[in-house]
Amino acid sequence: MDNNATTKVAREAVEEMMPYLSDLYGNPSSMHSFGGQVGKEIVQARQRVASLIGCSADEIIFTSCGTESDNTALRGSLATAGNKRKIITTRVEHPAVLGTCRELEHHGYTIVEIGVDKQGRVDLDELRKCIDDDTAVVSIMYANNETGVIFPIDKIASIVREKGVTFHTDAVQAVGKIRIDLAKSNIDLLSISGHKLHAPKGVGVLYVRKGTRISPFMLGGHQESGRRAGTENVPGIVALGKACQLAREHIDQEKTSVKKLRDRLEKKILASCPDCFVNGDRENRLPNTSNISFEYIEGEAILLLLNKFGICASSGSACTSGSLEPSHVLRAMGVPFTAAHGSIRFSLSRYNTEQEVDFVAEKLPGIVNQLRRLSPFVKN
Ligand code: PLP
Numbered sequence: 438m439d440n441n442a443t444t445k446v447a448r449e450a451v452e453e454m455m456p457y458l459s460d461l462y463g464n465p466s467s468m469h470s471f472g473g474q475v476g477k478e479i480v481q482a483r484q485r486v487a488s489l490i491g492c493s494a495d496e497i498i499f500t501s502c503g504t505e506s507d508n509t510a511l512r513g514s515l516a517t518a519g520n521k522r523k524i525i526t527t528r529v530e531h532p533a534v535l536g537t538c539r540e541l542e543h544h545g546y547t548i549v550e551i552g553v554d555k556q557g558r559v560d561l562d563e564l565r566k567c568i569d570d571d572t573a574v575v576s577i578m579y580a581n582n583e584t585g586v587i588f589p590i591d592k593i594a595s596i597v598r599e600k601g602v603t604f605h606t607d608a609v610q611a612v613g614k615i616r617i618d619l620a621k622s623n624i625d626l627l628s629i630s631g632h633k634l635h636a637p638k639g640v641g642v643l644y645v646r647k648g649t650r651i652s653p654f655m656l657g658g659h660q661e662s663g664r665r666a667g668t669e670n671v672p673g674i675v676a677l678g679k680a681c682q683l684a685r686e687h688i689d690q691e692k693t694s695v696k697k698l699r700d701r702l703e704k705k706i707l708a709s710c711p712d713c714f715v716n717g718d719r720e721n722r723l724p725n726t727s728n729i730s731f732e733y734i735e736g737e738a739i740l741l742l743l744n745k746f747g748i749c750a751s752s753g754s755a756c757t758s759g760s761l762e763p764s765h766v767l768r769a770m771g772v773p774f775t776a777a778h779g780s781i782r783f784s785l786s787r788y789n790t791e792q793e794v795d796f797v798a799e800k801l802p803g804i805v806n807q808l809r810r811l812s813p814f815v816k817n
Pocket of ligand 1: 441442501502503504505507531533578580581582607609610630631632641
């Protein structure tokens with residue numbers, strides 16, 4: 438139940454990558470045919486990624502992860518933006534974007550973080566007003582990793598395009614879960630992470646629309662047509678290609694069977710646990726994600742007790758040096774402090790089953806009652 442953290446690698450992807458971890462270990466940049474045959478596999482993987490998101494293969498750059506793709510998009514576009522010093526983003530981005538922006542602030546850039554409403558939705562008028570002649574890049578995520586809320590990215594991309602500014606979207610949580618067609622969109626840069634869509638960790642993608650000016654972030658060899666140096670993670674790339682092909686075949690299953698499982702889980706929890714509610718816009722949400730706040734109790738305590746039953750989920754707070762900080766996403770949405778502390782994210786995949794969902798729904802009410810009996814916030 439923690440697939441937004443990472444996913445099971447598809448068996449088919451493991452099978453395709455295995456030869457490149459053993460006998461076929463050539464370097465794709467080599468002149469000889471031993472390396473050359475490996476290079477052909479990268480060509481195929483690039484095509485498969487491109488087919489999933491509706492772009493051409495030469496617009497795909499392989500990276501090491503979603504974080505590298507986000508960093509490359511931001512730093513790479515700033516490097517070509519001349520004197521422009523403004524970056525527009527939102528308050529609910531992943532740290533890969535927010536952390537990068539905040540670091541850039543120390544180097545003289547101005548960061549504008551657009552807020553969200555109670556449902557986690559961005560205000561497009563506010564975005565329009567913020568974009569000016571000093572704006573170098575706008576970076577707004579496709580779908581939120583904590584709540585699953587999907588932003589109207591094609592609309593946002595068009596607003597940004599009208600102003601002649603580069604637009605990046607962190608689509609790490611969206612790719613493979615909802616249909617994305619870049620041929621019909623004005624997105625310039627888009628980040629993907631392999632391990633969120635049933636490929637292994639250590640491989641990602643940055644889509645760069647033809648004509649978008651960005652400087653390489655990693656310098657060195659001439660891999661990826663000089664756009665990202667470093668010898669390619671061949672097994673990871675081969676597996677990612679296969680995972681993208683599978684994602685394309687299974688994309689309808691996300692909004693049918695995976696959504697059905699998520700809805701079943703949510704319905705059962707809401708019916709059996711009093712004082713809990715779903716966070717985020719329930720209409721525009723990833724089909725696999727449910728973020729639920731349980732009033733008066735700590736999310737981390739719920740997680741520990743779920744873990745005893747072998748159930749994996751995530752909480753909206755991070756335990757740092759003894760103090761529990763509630764999630765920046767829920768705080769930006771104005772979720773009350775106690776409810777933000779008691780939030781749990783359940784995130785499913787096509788590999789989850791109805792039995793698993795029912796098992797979680799069966800165990801959770803007992804856990805919630807147990808913790809509420811101990812809670813100083815509940816009057817017994
Ligand atoms: N962006 C979002 C929205 C994410 O959810 C994550 C990972 O959780 C990342 C970026 C970072 O991806 P990676 O783990 O591949 O660096």
